[in-house]
Amino acid sequence: MSEDKTKRNRDIIRIILIAVLAIVVTGAILKINEGVKEREAIQAEYDATRANLTSKLDSISIELNGKILEISDLGGDIDSLIILKDSITSERDQLQRTRRANKALIQRLDKKVNGYEELLLAKDVEIADLKRINDELLEENNELKIDKNELNETITAAAERERQYQQKISLAAKHRxxxxxxxxxxxxxxxxxxxxxxxxxxxxxxxxxxxxxxxxxxxxxxxxxxxxxxxxxxxxxxxxxxxxxxxxxxxxxxxxxxxxxxxxxxxxxxxxxxxxxxxxxxxxxxxxxxxxxxxxxxxxxxx
Incomplete structure (x- = not known):
């Protein structure tokens, strides 16, 4: 009778140990799963942000390319804009190659995107001025209202405005x-x-x-x-x-x-x-x- 009791006690202890071990293993598995889910959530957020920034850079590049063509047709200077477009393409390619979450890269490119968007707005003003100048010149030529000296003065004024625009861009790009x-x-x-x-x-x-x-x-x-x-x-x-x-x-x-x-x-x-x-x-x-x-x-x- 004593042996049966001892055996039952050992079985009970074995069952308890197995249950405790199962609880510990289950807890460890849950913790690992939580860590994996957290990393997956961070990576998913990064992937979404990266896709959004890539889309913005693509959009800015396309819009900038359109402005380059328009400014070129209007006779404006586009050399600095071509360099800027190449830089945007390089940044987009770097972002696409960076698959692992990189908070510093995202923050840096997000700031640059804001700067590019402001530059595009400035180019809208420049294009409007160039269009107005070209329209004025065309109208004045068609109606024969101005002579050669007045035409030269208008062209000189347009060139000076363009020079001032380029000077502002050059000053903004200077390092401190x-x-x-x-x-x-x-x-x-x-x-x-x-x-x-x-x-x-x-x-x-x-x-x-x-x-x-x-x-x-x-x-x-x-x-x-x-x-x-x-x-x-x-x-x-x-x-x-x-x-x-x-x-x-x-x-x-x-x-x-x-x-x-x-x-x-x-x-x-x-x-x-x-x-x-x-x-x-x-x-x-x-x-x-x-x-x-x-x-x-x-x-x-x-x-």
Whole structure:
């Protein structure tokens, strides 16, 4: 009788253990399923957003292509718009290739889409002006109401408006340097931001970010710094990486240069320049250039 009871107890314990194990396994399976469903939901949301952005980029590209043709027919300048269209196509292709959820890419392209939509609106105004100008010219020619001088003045005014439009687009696409910091580096390699004493360093480090610009296309640029001494001269040494460039036919010098591809990711750049001798006392400027135009200026003082 005792053996039967013992056997029954063991069976009961075995049943309880099996039940507990089944509950644990079931819970684990449910948790795994929840994780899978959550990842699937995130991926599904990303896929939907990606499809929506791809559709927007396609729509913008098609609309921009139509405006390029229209502006070309009206005699406007389309070179910058063709470059912009190629950039939009490249961004759409990058988005289509990115299958895994990428929040940063989506946010960046969403901002750029807003910028492109604003640009399309600006082009509508330009097209309306060009149409009006062309219509006026046609009507005036047909009715023989203006002479050659008046016609030339109208064409000149139209060209000036077109030049102003292109100038606005060029200005919007220019890059800016932000978070400019200047450090001196002593003989032991230690960095200190700000002003310094003459005996402390002969080497400086300049760091900065390229500000976001949703209008500027992805493109290569030469980023240069001009280290200007208290006398107003650019510190220049070919043996240490310096060189020159031309602006409006005039030669200018740079202290250091590096080439980059702008990708609108707030890229951080760093320049380290070893002067090879002590800095003279006085106020210095660090002028940051992209190709030939100024991006920003930093200053420091040597006591």
């Amino acid at each position: 340097a932000e978070n400019i910091k200047i450090f001196n580096i002593n003989s032991r390699g230690r960095e200190k931001e700000g002003n310094f004493r003459k005996r402390q360093a002969q080497k400086i480090k300049v760091t900065f970010n390229i500000a976001e610009n949703d209008v500027a296309p992805v493109a290569g640029h030469k980023i240069m710094i001009q280290l200007v001494d208290p006398s107003g001269n650019v510190i220049f040494d070919v043996a240490r990486g310096s060189g020159s460039f031309k602006v409006d036919g005039k030669e200018q010098f740079y202290t250091a240069m590096q080439e980059i591809v702008f990708d609108n990711s707030k890229q951080e750049l760093s320049f380290v320049y070893d002067k090879g001798s002590q800095f003279d006392t006085g106020d210095y400027k660090v002028i940051i250039l992209a190709d030939t135009y100024e991006m920003g200026i930093g200053t420091f003082n040597v006591r």
